[in-house]
Amino acid sequence: MDLSPLSELPGVSYVMPVLNEEDYLEDAVRTILAQDYTGEKEIVLALGPSTDRSDRIAEDLAAQDPRVGLVHNPGRDIPIALNLAIAASRHPIVARVDAHSELTPDYTRRGIEALRREGAVNVGGVMRAAGRTPVQRAIASAYNSPYGLGGGAYHGDGEAGPAESAYLGIFRREAIEAVGGYDEGIRRGEDWELNLRIRRAGGLVLFEPALGVVYRPRASFGDLARQFFATGAWRAVLVRRHVGETPWRFFAPGTLVMAIAISLSLLVLQVLGAVGWSWWSLVHLAPVAYAAGILFAAARLPDLRGPVDRLLGAATLVTMHLSWGSGFLAGIAGFAGRTVDRSRM
Template sequence: MTANDRARETAAIGPGVSFVMPVLNERAYLEHAVASVLAQDLDEPAELVLALGPSSDGTTELAERIAAADPRVSIVHNPAAHIPVGLNAAIRASSYPTIVRVDAHSELSPGYARRAIATLRRTGAANVGGIMRADGRTPFQAAVARAYNSPAGLGGGAYHVGAGEGEAESAYLGVMRRDVLDAVGLFDESVRRGEDWELNLRIRQAGHLVWFDPELAVTYWPRESWIRLARQFRATGAWRGELVRRYGRRNGIRFFAPPALALNVALALVVGVLQLTGVLSGLASLIASAVYLPLVAYALLVIVMALLPAKPSDPPRSIRERLWTLAVLPTMHLAWGLGFLTGVVRGAGDTVDASRLGTQNTPLP
């Protein structure tokens, strides 16, 4: 299929947009996320389907009040609480030919849907995504956001740090054609994390385009505590390891950096113990000390990240945010890396993102 064929096919899609949002324990974020969806300026009918998991923080009651107050909002239940299961349930319950995935921890920028749909039709793509612009309202969350928005934090993917418009490996959230989703079989419900990457792989294998548009922006609010961040990244790493087991080299090289760091730390600990106990000495000890060099370089990187702003024009960062950066980056990388190694060796199994369970969040201002 040529680019012109794709564009004609996509342009022929009828009007109507279905926003789908998986929700679990998001009382602090849900109203803002829903408001950003309902405020989208569209010249065609739209709806929002919430895939509601069994929440314990009052999210269920809040979602029901929101749905009762606006006929554009409806609810489907997701008792399994898994994201791809909820997404598929919401897609099946929705009505329109264009599907816009939304996260309850995110907020769409004004004009997001209008531009994304225009890009979808202009390019003939099957899925269009943009920038995930992480933000924080506490020093800890701001430190995590700084890492998310940096190549040193999450590996420099286009939707984290930006790139020119064009074909992409995957798309953050995504504005998708329903006919293509139906053709490739929706989200794989056996993939609990990284489900978007896996779906986009199948979309590309079917001969369709996945497209990155840097003018699209979504605000993302990271986890609010160290333990929740560690749990999130361990689960994400485990599922990336599972995806490596399933798809091998189709996974980008950047995914292997955190497990390499984790292995380097483990090896350095072993060498350190052997040196302290005298098992390694002399020339052998000197040669083995080379294992520390990557860790010294990594420590310098973390310190630079903590001290310097992302851009010269950025406002000064607080001392607490800078101190948190020293903990946030190693936590993200090592938790992800250890999870990855577990996932590669024995599979992800029933690993879930425990940071989403039983949470008590501070409401957004």
């Protein structure tokens, strides 16, 4: 991927989808405006059809600072919002940011240093989930643990280097434009899919653990389940579309849900006497092993103290795994197109 040389202090356009983010939006924007990067900065907020005070907060922020601009996203989907915001922005660096995330003060400066040093076209850092209530803290702890999400380097403190994707991301605009922007037909997993096309085109996607972002996850188990079901469903779309290019971990939750479903179905048949208690009963080892694994993982989740917190942590892990896996199976069956993440509605 041939790109023009990057200047020492290139201007940065931050693009942010916004939908029902009244609790987090102002803090997110303030951390962007407070970046210690001395180059030019602008923020473009893509406003979805919020039903809370998000639009009013966004309008107040824009009135207070000319660096904050607004575009409207009546369709609500994240990739559409990102493309609209990118089109309305002007700087050679595009930083994707979320309304429920807070950047560390040195995030932009370190990110651009990494782009220049490594010749990368996108760089991302570590998602450090944090909660404000007991349930949200348990959810955050699972996000920060390999037992919760696992796999992606940006969920831990791995080594800097090439990555398959990046959390949020600080992009060269030319790289985004070269591959056609975000795929507006992908409602979840749009980051992974965009980075796949960038890598195919020869661009380097970089993980830089020095970059830190505080992420505020969903605050209830119901919202978490809706989010993860939608995520799993759209990951299945990526698996079907990019055969052989998706990591094996995408399949693990769906396999787990199938194993538990088979075990429960067989147990019902055995209790009713329709099936004997033969070697088929070995299938029951799957849910037993999973339950033992959950107890083991919950005892090791970071930043949780006491039996109540551990119980919430265990409930979080089960919600994540089974919701993601159920969504994945629905997506494999071809129902992802009807699946929308309504966890922030």
